[in-house]
Amino acid sequence: xxxxxxxxxxxxxxxxxxxxxxxxxxxxxxxxxxxxxxxxxxxxxxxxxxxxxxxxxxxxxxxxxxxxxxxxxxxxxxxxxxxxxxxxxxxxxxxxxxxxxxxxxxxxxxxxxxxxxxxxxxxxxxxxxxxxxxxxxxxxxxxxxxxxxxxxxxxxxxxxxxxxxxxxxxxxxxxxxxxxxxxxxxxxxxxxxxxxxxxxxxxxxxxxxxxxxxxxxxxxxxxxxxxxxxxxxxxxxxxxxxxxxxxxxxxxxxxxxxxxxxxxxxxxxxxxxxxxxxxxxxxxxxxxxxxxxxxxxxxxxxxxxxxxxxxxxxxxxxxxxxxxxxxxxxxxxxxxxxxxxxxxxxxxxxxxxxxxxxxxxxxxxxxxxxxxxxxxxxxxxxxxxxxxxxxxxxxxxxxxxxxxxxxxxxxxxxxxxxxxxxxxxxxxxxxxxxxxxxxxxxxxxxxxxxxxxxxxxxxxxxxxxxxxxxxxxxxxxxxxxxxxxxxxxxxxxxxxxxxxxxxxxxxxxxxxxxxxxxxxxxxxxxxxxxxxxxxxxxxxxxxxxxxxxxxxxxxxxxxxxxxxxxxxxxxxxxxxxxxxxxxxxxxxxxxxxxxxxxxxxxxxxxxxxxxxxxxxxxxxxxxxxxxxxxxxxxxxxxxxxxxxxxxxxxxxxxxxxxxxxxxxxxxxxxxx
Numbered sequence: 001x002x003x004x005x006x007x008x009x010x011x012x013x014x015x016x017x018x019x020x021x022x023x024x025x026x027x028x029x030x031x032x033x034x035x036x037x038x039x040x041x042x043x044x045x046x047x048x049x050x051x052x053x054x055x056x057x058x059x060x061x062x063x064x065x066x067x068x069x070x071x072x073x074x075x076x077x078x079x080x081x082x083x084x085x086x087x088x089x090x091x092x093x094x095x096x097x098x099x100x101x102x103x104x105x106x107x108x109x110x111x112x113x114x115x116x117x118x119x120x121x122x123x124x125x126x127x128x129x130x131x132x133x134x135x136x137x138x139x140x141x142x143x144x145x146x147x148x149x150x151x152x153x154x155x156x157x158x159x160x161x162x163x164x165x166x167x168x169x170x171x172x173x174x175x176x177x178x179x180x181x182x183x184x185x186x187x188x189x190x191x192x193x194x195x196x197x198x199x200x201x202x203x204x205x206x207x208x209x210x211x212x213x214x215x216x217x218x219x220x221x222x223x224x225x226x227x228x229x230x231x232x233x234x235x236x237x238x239x240x241x242x243x244x245x246x247x248x249x250x251x252x253x254x255x256x257x258x259x260x261x262x263x264x265x266x267x268x269x270x271x272x273x274x275x276x277x278x279x280x281x282x283x284x285x286x287x288x289x290x291x292x293x294x295x296x297x298x299x300x301x302x303x304x305x306x307x308x309x310x311x312x313x314x315x316x317x318x319x320x321x322x323x324x325x326x327x328x329x330x331x332x333x334x335x336x337x338x339x340x341x342x343x344x345x346x347x348x349x350x351x352x353x354x355x356x357x358x359x360x361x362x363x364x365x366x367x368x369x370x371x372x373x374x375x376x377x378x379x380x381x382x383x384x385x386x387x388x389x390x391x392x393x394x395x396x397x398x399x400x401x402x403x404x405x406x407x408x409x410x411x412x413x414x415x416x417x418x419x420x421x422x423x424x425x426x427x428x429x430x431x432x433x434x435x436x437x438x439x440x441x442x443x444x445x446x447x448x449x450x451x452x453x454x455x456x457x458x459x460x461x462x463x464x465x466x467x468x469x470x471x472x473x474x475x476x477x478x479x480x481x482x483x484x485x486x487x488x489x490x491x492x493x494x495x496x497x498x499x500x501x502x503x504x505x506x507x508x509x510x511x512x513x514x515x516x517x518x519x520x521x522x523x524x525x526x527x528x529x530x531x532x533x534x535x536x537x538x539x540x541x542x543x544x545x546x547x548x549x550x551x552x553x554x555x556x557x558x559x560x561x562x563x564x565x566x567x568x569x570x571x572x573x574x575x576x577x578x579x580x581x582x583x584x585x586x587x588x589x590x591x592x593x594x595x596x597x598x599x600x601x602x603x604x605x606x607x608x609x610x611x612x613x614x615x616x617x618x619x620x621x622x623x624x625x626x627x628x629x630x631x632x633x634x635x636x637x638x639x640x641x642x643x644x645x646x647x648x649x650x651x652x653x654x655x656x657x658x659x660x661x662x663x664x665x666x667x668x669x670x671x672x
Contacts, residue, residue: 001047003040005191005209010036012132012213013055013089013143018063020054020079021071021189030078031071032063042071043192050195052186054079055143056150057086081155084183087148090158090220091187092119092131092165093177095139102197103205104138108173115174116140119165122302126227129218137194137206139174141187147219150183157222160229166265167232167290168300178265233290233298233311247271247291254318257498259284267293274498275416276301277314280369280387283416289314371501371540374411375404375605376633377620382571382610385540387500389612390531392566393544394559395575396551400603400624401544404575404631405503406431408542410439413471414641417500420493422475422486424509431474432461434629439464439641441628454627467643473497483510483526487533494537504530506544507560524564531568543569553585556608572609578602590619597621603631 010019021039022030029046033039043051062083067075094116096108104112120131120142134141148154159181166176180187188194188208199205247269251258257274264270271289276282278301287301289311299311315322352359370384385391385408395401402423409419423431436456437445445454456464473493475486490502504510512522527543534541545565547558554574556566566572576582578601586595598604601621609616622631630639 001043001051001193002191002207002209003044005207006040006043006189007036007191008210008213009190010039010053012210012217014053018058018060020058020062021051022053022078022186023049023051027073028075028078029071029073030075031067031069032058032065033069034063035069038069043189046071048195049192051189051192053189054084055089055091055185055187056084056183057088059083059085079184081150081183084150087146087150087154087158087183090144090146090161090225091180091185092116092142092144092162093136093139093180093187094119094141094169094174095136095177097173097175103194103199103203105202109138111173112139115169115171115176116142119169119176122168123228125302127224128220130212130214132210132214132217133212134188134190135206135209135211136188137208138196140211143187145217145219146222146225148222154222155181155183157225157229160232161225163266164228164231167268167270167298168288168302170265172262175265231298231300231310233292233296245295245297247289247297250315250318251289256289264290264292275369276303276306277317278306278309279303281372281415282306369500369538371408371412371417372415373408374414374639375620375622375631378605378607381607381615381618381620382613385501385542386570386612387540388535388538389570390534390541390543390568391571391573392527392559392569393542393573393575394547394554396547396554396577399575399577400605400622400631401575402426402434402505403624403629404605405505405542405544406435407438407630409472409501409503410435410641412501413468417471418497419472419501419503420475420490420497420499421473421503421505422490423505424477424481425506428474428476435468435472436461436464437627437629439467439643441630441639441641442625443638443640445627447627452626464643467641473499481509481511483512483515486510487526487529491533491537494533494539499537499539501542502530502534502539503542504544505542506546508546520560523560527565528568531570551581553581553589555589566609569609570611571607574606574608576604576606578604590617594619 018032018034019039020030020032021043022028023046029049031039031042033042043049058079062079065075065077066072094112096104096112098104098108116133116139120133123142123144124130128144131145132141132143134143159178162176162178162181166178170176190208190210193205193207195205197203250256251271256277258271259274260272262270262272269291271291272285273287273289274284276287277299282301282303286303287306288299290298290300292298297311299309299314301309369387371387372379372384393401393405402425406421409421412419421431426434433456437454440456440460444460445456447454475489479485479489486504490504493499494502507523507526510526512519512526515522515525517525523545527545530541530543533539545560547554548560549558552558554576556572556574557563559566559572576586578599582604583599586598589595598619598621602624603622605620605622607615607618607620622633623635623637624630625632625637632639
């Protein structure tokens with residue numbers, strides 16, 4: 001055991017105060033101490049024991065028990081809940097799930113660390129002060145200072161608080177211990193070893209220790225605890241068939257996508273959603289619907305903008321009359337017979353063929369999922385690329401079409417979206433190299449012996465691969481370029497992986513021989529198929545179409561295919577390289593003073609059409625950065641993708657540095 005760590009623990013939690021330490025097992029040891037020297041000497045006589053201490057303030061009378069200033073085996077009395085005069089600490093214990101009586105593996109413990117980071121960050125964002133962070137040996141502890149009387153009411157509050165944290169953060173691998181709510185709770189005496197089962201290489205005995213002690217320890221208010229506790233679903237409003245609510249039918253009916261379904265510790269069910277129902281930028285695992293064992297339903301999203309949103313808000317969003325008694329159908333006392341259910345005519349999922357205005361559900365902007373581009377001026381104008389829409393991209397050679405699209409793919413991944421990329425002109429390994437350069441950036445890419453040629457170090461590339469592993473897929477060109485076959489493969493991929501963004505680069509590389517019509521009819525037919533696919537599967541589809549001519553100041557009519565192609569598109573973009581042609585002709589199509597304002601950029605994106613917001617004839621200037629093959633918002637823009645945070649977390653799972661800084665990589669263990 002580490003005596004210095006033990007002394008640090010007691011100085012942190014029990015400075016100059018009465019403390020009880022004890023062991024657990026068939027012959028438990030217990031001792032009450034005020035003299036830390038005697039405590040340290042007593043512990044050293046039992047080097048193989050794991051010691052615990054009582055967290056909260058112990059009544060002074062307990063000091064007169066038989067184990068005063070010494071350790072006694074199997075004492076008559078030890079600290080009970082009634083012996084606690086005041087609650088000073090609240091313990092959150094994140095422990096890996098495993099068979100009983102064994103230590104955790106390194107991988108299991110790393111998962112507990114990720115969950116602990118998530119809890120830390122979430123509570124900090126909810127207003128909690130920094131806690132003491134500790135390594136329990138097999139898992140991790142967060143200890144928050146509180147200032148509460150030892151009452152039944154406060155015991156219930158702590159219990160509900162822990163149940164709410166458990167509801168939100170426990171998963172198949174890590175469990176939040178909800179049993180540690182009692183006032184006389186003991187926890188590890190940090191500095192002693194956790195010894196469960198045999199000490200093996202896979203499941204070793206480890207020393208517990210303090211990882212982070214704030215310079216100033218501030219108490220979390222009762223109101224903060226209550227704010228979290230109130231997230232628990234309340235009791236079911238009624239019982240019986242007339243009040244039953246089928247949550248899975250509700251989820252299916254309203255197209256709410258579930259990322260993962262699992263059990264909660266109380267025997268209920270947790271539905272982790274692909275995205276928050278109020279803000280689609282809040283991706284899994286940040287939003288979830290909870291159903292308690294008793295049938296009560298709750299909803300929570302971890303983001304501050306969604307604080308105060310509960311299950312009732314979810315229900316009303318999709319069913320505005322849900323809580324209006326006048327809008328409810330007449331209730332029956334028993335379910336209809338199965339035969340009647342089967343014979344009942346089912347309405348078409350499409351609804352009526354003609355709708356009254358009052359039958360059409362209003363769709364506001366909060367219900368539109370937009371994938372931001374990361375190009376600041378563009379996002380200000382069109383918000384982002386809406387799912388269910390189709391964008392056509394064109395431009396001359398070297399204008400930056402492929403550059404901007406792979407960059408859009410990385411930006412989508414960075415925001416939690418899934419991307420499928422088809423590149424007909426580049427082999428998969430060249431696409432990978434290009435993406436590595438863009439994701440790595442000038443901070444990591446290194447020069448070669450050739451002018452303007454850079455490479456991403458292999459160890460950085462591996463981290464980028466791990467970051468994108470379940471978010472970005474590149475089509476295997478070994479399966480050929482036949483257009484219908486490629487599109488069918490893309491559809492199958494969307495269905496399997498619930499893809500959000502599809503990029504097809506480009507139309508000219510597809511084999512159109514099996515498509516009817518002349519050259520331009522074939523091109524339009526494929527484009528129309530992609531537009532239909534975007535709506536059918538609710539993805540945003542980016543489609544590159546080369547212009548009919550190689551140079552000049554290209555316009556919408558120059559895009560290959562008939563006018564049907566650009567008419568079907570929700571967005572049309574033309575990429576320009578700022579060269580002599582651009583400088584010569586831009587003033588003919590735009591106000592001369594406006595056009596001249598873009599001559600200092602290396603590349604310009606022209607928004608020719610945006611159906612959603614009506615934006616057109618807008619220019620967006622960008623700067624090309626050679627070492628990263630990126631198009632930047634400003635010269636020397638420092639754009640960092642989240643692979644860097646991801647890789648640091650994977651690399652240093654056993655460390656916990658001070659966590660007050662938002663930029664600390666150890667806070668980035670999950671999407672937020």
